[in-house]
Amino acid sequence: MPTPIESLQEAAIAALKSQYNIEVSPAELPFQDTRREFEGDFTLVVFPLTKYKLGSPEQIGQKLGEGMQIQMPDIERFNVVKGFLNLRLSDAWWLAYLGSAQQDPTLFRNTAGEGHTVVVEYCSPNTNKPLHLGHLRNIVLGYSLSQILESNGYKVIQACLFNDRGTNISKSMHAWLKAGTGDTPESTGTKGDKLVGEYYVRFGKDQKQEIAALVAEGKTEEQAEQLAPSSLAIQDLTIRWENGDADVRSLWKTMNGWVYAAMEQTFRRLGAHFDRYYFESDIYLSGKETVQEGLEKGIFYQKEDGSVWVDLSPDGLDHKLLLRRDGTSVYITQDLALADEKYRDYQMGRSIHVVGNEQEYHFKVLFLIMQKLGKPFASGLFHLSYGMVELPTGKMKTREGTVVDADDLMDLMISSAREETLKLGKTEGMSETELEELYARLGIGALKYYLVKVDPKKRILFDPQESIDLHGHTAPFIQSSYTRTASILRKAEAEGLTPQVSPGLKPEDELLESERSLLRMLMHFRDVLADAAQTYNPSLVANYAYELAKEYNRFYHEAPVIRSAHPATSAFRLGLSTLCGKALRESLRLLGITVPERM
RNA sequence: GCCGCCGUAGUUCAAUGGAUAGAAUAGGAGUUUCCUAAACUUUAGAUGCAGGUUCGAUUCCUGCCGGGGGCACCA
Structure with a gap:
């Protein structure tokens, strides 16, 4: 079935053919929505056609x-303002549209991605400290993008990589050993990731003191x-870990276990879920195999000291180290292996990494290397690069204690939702459980929306005052x-x-502008959905909602639905309201936000 | 130094090269015997600067000014 825009383009092509005897392609006929201040539903910008010298x-x-009116009688009337042709379709046409939309099970779905698999990797935390506001943006983006791709027909694998080894986790382990208290989440009543994070911070403080003392002694x-x-x-700890020292491995396992359990809790509260976890500790060694592969193919080269490099200067980048002279891997080495691993697991056509824009160079290098190695998945690699979340006071820094903790922020948002809900007092008859669920829906929803409504590419300035506001451009x-x-x-x-609404049922009244506008927006749902997937941009869905x-x-305030004078009008508005409700619920679902039936 | 990103109302965000640059918030004025006022109506307020391409530029190109970021045998 052609979309309305396609019908209009068809009519325009036929009209141009018969009126001027010229052939144009649909691409030359960019119909857009008519702006509110003019009469019409759709507008064609005529300027591009002036190149045919038609007047x-x-x-x-x-x-x-x-000419179009002859081709398409449903064009009730039209007007021309400067170079803009505004077309207005008949009420009957819009009523028929609503009728068909009600029957359409794919009103909120596309099929472009059918038969294709996409791996979306996001969140990817270190296991040495709790999740913070930056992770929240990442998770909301990754989750939402996954839903959007799925609604476009793709098979989506949501993956999370735990950076679970290396110096960072050694820091927490060392501080824990040094304290010698044997603290556990159970013994202290502290959430596991918070406990490990506390030791991480403590390590930093101790080390700083030691360094200061040494500097005082005259060291640089x-x-x-x-x-x-x-x-x-x-x-020492890191080396012992790599050598498989039983004590170190055991402690490492225990502390990471605390963190996984704790993060799982946070994921659950957020409604995030992953199909697959990857662990750096599982794959960091096999990165070396990829390095070997590159050496054999002559794409990498080895210096006299044994270190391995790749020369990317022909591509406008630099020489990049892939393996240290002592044979140990660097940050990028594990990513070489992970890419292969994902392909072995899923044979995906596309693989998306949701990672902050500070790592743009890293991914440019990584993707280029994959290309040079001739990996079958190289052309499908994509870095969804998003801007940092900053506070009014500047960047978040763990060491300076200016990090906004994810759990704390969720608590704050939920209590803000509770406060506002109680103030309005419209929840009579709801049980305690229902109320708690409502507060969580509203609070977490507001938080997610705040983070996803902005174009991913742009940085976010997080203003705590503004973020807890539940009015205006918000999820609530x-x-x-x-x-x-x-x-x-109800x-x-x-x-x-x-x-x-039976398509033949005509309301007594003429359609209101707000009704036409709503119908047009419902029609655009799939366009927005497709656009969001193509541009990897969930904020388009957020703004649409x-x-x-x-x-x-606007419609609600000017048009009575149930109390409408005519039954036919009532039925129509009821049908319209039903679909609008579904569209709202569905677009929020794509953002990871659920709706209450009452609030 | 080199490479990329970003500059839009007081503030936070919108705007496939298209009409008089939209919202939200903060400020001014209103709306509730009427399906939920977390709402609606109304008023005031902005494209960093200078050029260029175009019938038309917030959007594309060049330069300048301003603000993050990246360029580690760190992760």
């Missing part, structure tokens, strides 16, 4: 409009850093718009009204 834009618009900053007892201790605004549709449907059902909610509220 002034106004003349072309006029003649084209006339650099020497002091190397000579500090803490520094030596973590080197959209959620409350949904509850309006739900409330109307009442309608109680009164025996049905939202089913907001615009739709706003338009629905």
Whole structure:
């Protein structure tokens, strides 16, 4: 079935053929929505057609409009303003559209991705400290993108890589051993990731003191850093870990276990879930095999000291180290292996890494190397690079204690939702469990929306004051718009009204502008969905949901649904409300946000 | 130094090269015997600077100014 835009383009092509005898492609006929201040539903910008020397834009618009009306009688009337041809479709056409949309099981789905597999890797935390605000943005983006791809027909694997080894985790282990208290999450009543994080911070403080003392003795900053007892201790721990020292491995397993359990809790609260976990400790060694492969293919080269490099200067980049002279791997080495691993597991056509923009260079290098190695998946690699989350006071820094903790922030948002809900007092009759669920929906929803409504490429300035606001451009605004549709449907059902609109049923009144506008927006759902997938941009869905909610509220205030004078109008508005509700719920679902039926 | 990113109302965000640059928030004025006022209506307020391409530039190109980021045998 052709989309309305396609029908219009077809009509325009036929009209141009018969009026001017010229052949144009649909691409030359960019229809867009008519702006509110003009009359019409769809607008064609005529200017590009002036290249055919057919006359002034106004003349072309006029003649084209006339020709299109002949081709498509549903064009009720049209007007030409400067070079813009505004077309208005008949009420009957829009009613028929609503009728068909109600029957359409794929109203909110696309099929472009069918038969293709995509791996989306996101979150990917270190196991030495808890999740923070930056991770939240990452998770919301990754989760949402996964849903969006799935709704476009792709088979999606959500993956999370735990950076679970190396100097960072050694730091926490060392501080824990040094404290000698044998603290556990159970003994201290502290969430596992928080406990490990505390030791990580403690390590930093101790090391800093040691360095200061050494500097006071006359050492340089650099020497002091190397000579500090803490520094030596973590080197030792890391080496013992790599050699499989039973004690170190056992402690490592225990502490990481605390962290996994704790993060799982946080994921659950966020509604995030992964199909597959990867662990750096499992794969870091096999990166060396890929390095070997590159050497054999002559793509990498080895220096006299034994270190391995790749020369990317022909591609405008630098020489990049892949293996240290002592044969140990660097950061990028494990990623070489992980890419192969994912392909072995899923044979994906596309592999997306949701990682902050500070690592753009890293991924540029990684993808280029994959290309040079001739990996079958190389062309499908993509770095979804997003901007950092900053505080009004600047960047978040663990060492300076300015990090906004993920769990704390969720708690704050939920209590803010509770406060606001109680203030409004509209939840009479809800059980304690239902209320808690509602507060979580609203609070977590507001948080997620705050993070996903901004274009991923842009940095986010996190203002705590603004973020807990539940009015305006927020999830609760959209959620409350949904509850309006739900409330109307409940009442309608109680009164025996049905939202089913038979296409032939014509309301007595003319369609309102807000009704046309809503129908047009429903029609665009799939366009937005496709666009969001193609550009890896969930914020498009977020903004769509907001615009739709706003338009629905406008309609709600000016048009009575149940109390409408005419039954036919009531039925139509009920059908429209039902679909708007579904569209709101579905677009929020794509963002990882759920809706309540009452609030 | 080199490489990339970003500069839009007081503030936070929008705008496939298209009409008079949209919202939210903060400020001014209103709306509730009416399906949930977390709402609606209304008012005021912005494209860093200078050029260029174009019928048309917030968008593309060049230079300048301003702000992050990256360029480790760190991860």
